[in-house]
Amino acid sequence: MTVVIRECAAALVHVPSFVRYGSKPMRDLSESPALLHDVHQALRSFEQAAAYPPNQVFIGNLRPDDLLGLAQPWHANPLGEPRRHGPFGEILPEDEFYGWLKIADACHIVALEHSFVGRIRDALAHHPLTGEDDLKKLGAGVPAEELRQDLGDGSALPLTHRGQVIGALKGAHERDDALKAEVLMENLVAKASGALGLRHLLKRAGITPQDVDFILECSETAIGDRYNRGGGSLSKAIGEMCGCVNATGHDVRAFCASPINALVSAAALVEAGIHRNVAVVGGGCQAKIGMKYAAHLKHGMPILEDVLGAVAFLVTRDDGASPRIRLDSIGKHEIGAGSSQQALMTALVVKPLARIGLKMMDVDKYATELHNPEVTLPAGSGNTPYTNYKIMASLAALNREIDKTEIETFVKQRGMPGYCPTQGHIPAAVCYLPHACDAMKQGTMSRAMFIAKGSLFLGRMSQSSDGMSFILEANAG
Amino acid sequence: MDPASQAHIKKIAESDGLPKDQIIVLLGASDIEGAEISAETVTFGDPSYTGPLAGVPLGLPVYHILEPALRPFIPEDVYDANLGIWTMAADTEEIGRRFQAIREKVANG
Numbered sequence: 001m002t003v004v005i006r007e008c009a010a011a012l013v014h015v016p017s018f019v020r021y022g023s024k025p026m027r028d029l030s031e032s033p034a035l036l037h038d039v040h041q042a043l044r045s046f047e048q049a050a051a052y053p054p055n056q057v058f059i060g061n062l063r064p065d066d067l068l069g070l071a072q073p074w075h076a077n078p079l080g081e082p083r084r085h086g087p088f089g090e091i092l093p094e095d096e097f098y099g100w101l102k103i104a105d106a107c108h109i110v111a112l113e114h115s116f117v118g119r120i121r122d123a124l125a126h127h128p129l130t131g132e133d134d135l136k137k138l139g140a141g142v143p144a145e146e147l148r149q150d151l152g153d154g155s156a157l158p159l160t161h162r163g164q165v166i167g168a169l170k171g172a173h174e175r176d177d178a179l180k181a182e183v184l185m186e187n188l189v190a191k192a193s194g195a196l197g198l199r200h201l202l203k204r205a206g207i208t209p210q211d212v213d214f215i216l217e218c219s220e221t222a223i224g225d226r227y228n229r230g231g232g233s234l235s236k237a238i239g240e241m242c243g244c245v246n247a248t249g250h251d252v253r254a255f256c257a258s259p260i261n262a263l264v265s266a267a268a269l270v271e272a273g274i275h276r277n278v279a280v281v282g283g284g285c286q287a288k289i290g291m292k293y294a295a296h297l298k299h300g301m302p303i304l305e306d307v308l309g310a311v312a313f314l315v316t317r318d319d320g321a322s323p324r325i326r327l328d329s330i331g332k333h334e335i336g337a338g339s340s341q342q343a344l345m346t347a348l349v350v351k352p353l354a355r356i357g358l359k360m361m362d363v364d365k366y367a368t369e370l371h372n373p374e375v376t377l378p379a380g381s382g383n384t385p386y387t388n389y390k391i392m393a394s395l396a397a398l399n400r401e402i403d404k405t406e407i408e409t410f411v412k413q414r415g416m417p418g419y420c421p422t423q424g425h426i427p428a429a430v431c432y433l434p435h436a437c438d439a440m441k442q443g444t445m446s447r448a449m450f451i452a453k454g455s456l457f458l459g460r461m462s463q464s465s466d467g468m469s470f471i472l473e474a475n476a477g
Numbered sequence: 478m479d480p481a482s483q484a485h486i487k488k489i490a491e492s493d494g495l496p497k498d499q500i501i502v503l504l505g506a507s508d509i510e511g512a513e514i515s516a517e518t519v520t521f522g523d524p525s526y527t528g529p530l531a532g533v534p535l536g537l538p539v540y541h542i543l544e545p546a547l548r549p550f551i552p553e554d555v556y557d558a559n560l561g562i563w564t565m566a567a568d569t570e571e572i573g574r575r576f577q578a579i580r581e582k583v584a585n586g
Contacts, residue, residue, distance in 0.1 A: 340559040382508025394565035
């Protein structure tokens with residue numbers, strides 16, 4: 001097998017002012033507008049979000065297992081210094097992200113007030129991943145009076161920063177629900193954050209945008225209009241924003257498993273010789289921002305779902321150094337496999353390992369859904385990574401690879417604490433890829449397995465679940 | 478428990494002609510604390526006060542599928558295929574104790 005993951009990038013965008021436009025908060029606020037005060041009181045500053053240990057794991061300043069040695073709750077025990085930059089990317093502040101949204105705005109749906117643009121222009125000009133072309137797209141902003149007119153009929157979303165209205169995000173068609181402001185916000189957020197991830201990837205890989213010849217986008221949003229609600233090709237829009245003039249692409253959709261599916265497809269394209277440098281890119285999910293805000297408020301916690309995630313991966317031919325994808329044993333959850341956890345894990349873990357003569361104990365680390373338990377436990381949603389690892393360990397015990405008494409040891413050694421924001425496709429195993437690739441290049445890890453499950457039933461077209469997995473191995477050189 | 482499920486259970490429990498002793502609620506949440514919240518929802522009312530069962534004590538008998546007491550009612554091959562893994566991954570004895578305690582609390586008013 002001759003395909004590798006040559007480079008990875010992982011970035012976060014801190015967007016406290018976007019919490020009010022997350023799907024759950026927005027619905028609740030429309031019924032109880034007075035809640036907005038409580039929401040505002042529980043929002044974190046950039047410094048707090050950047051000093052939050054799980055966020056530092058995401059961008060690579062800490063490893064996931066480092067969280068085991070830190071005092072909990074993590075939100076009440078910040079790291080000494082907030083760090084914006086990390087080996088895998090950065091945590092972008094909200095005001096600059098508004099600039100990225102405007103740069104991403106190819107169809108004039110975003111208006112930023114003139115003085116706000118003046119305040120962020122310098123920061124954007126000095127960002128290592130922006131250029132003159134971006135500053136032209138940022139423009140000079142609009143006068144306050146024009147902004148008031150944009151917001152006048154209530155169809156546009158007010159964009160705020162630190163409690164002040166600084167812009168508007170407009171709908172694109174008054175009689176098309178697929179183009180209303182709330183939907184376009186989700187899509188533009190995925191585009192702009194995806195572009196941030198892709199630019200970090202290109203820099204880390206040391207390649208130019210022109211070197212990319214295909215892009216697979218792997219978020220869960222749908223790009224289209226009333227006649228083509230999921231038409232797609234956010235991939236091409238992101239590539240255009242990043243100057244990938246020799247590329248086109250398409251969007252891969254498999255619910256949370258999208259990134260794994262996209263990586264497998266990318267590997268197949270490279271293996272077949274159709275493309276050389278395939279970028280897999282997934283921006284953040286605006287809809288999931290603040291999803292569990294009510295539980296956080298109830299427990300007197302800050303609202304932790306205030307960050308968008310972005311991941312990007314470069315898949316290429318074997319370069320003799322980067323970790324290899326075992327294309328001879330991809331795991332898939334077949335339609336006829338059954339939906340029990342046992343059937344899922346057997347299809348996604350046991351079978352692909354057995355196909356190449358391996359057992360569960362031959363994998364150094366498993367990456368599964370890595371949702372931050374500090375976000376999910378207060379809402380009664382459990383500790384997803386821990387539950388998944390317990391199931392895997394139990395499967396190993398059922399298959400007599402380990403004794404029942406060794407289940408917790410398996411979980412600790414081959415699993416990891418969750419740390420990823422609850423952004424759907426982002427925590428679905430792939431957020432660990434940058435860590436695994438680094439460990440393999442440094443010679444401290446031989447083999448990792450990436451498993452993602454997709455909640456296909458949510459779309460009401462099937463009651464089935466879904467999933468895909470792959471094995472990654474250190475390059476023997 | 479999500480509002481839609483609460484509404485569904487409330488509708489069944491309050492439908493005419495369906496005797497209360499013909500209904501049980503069977504839960505399957507892997508997270509024991511989450512399962513307990515769901516159990517309280519269908520017995521004493523939604524403790525989070527966010528759904529239709531807020532303040533509505535249905536008093537329904539509630540069980541968890543992993544309780545050891547239920548195992549004899551399920552064919553062994555079906556149990557092994559669908560739940561076998563959970564007998565190792567979850568503390569089924571503890572789940573049984575907690576749900577029995579909830580049923581006793583309901584019975585004692």
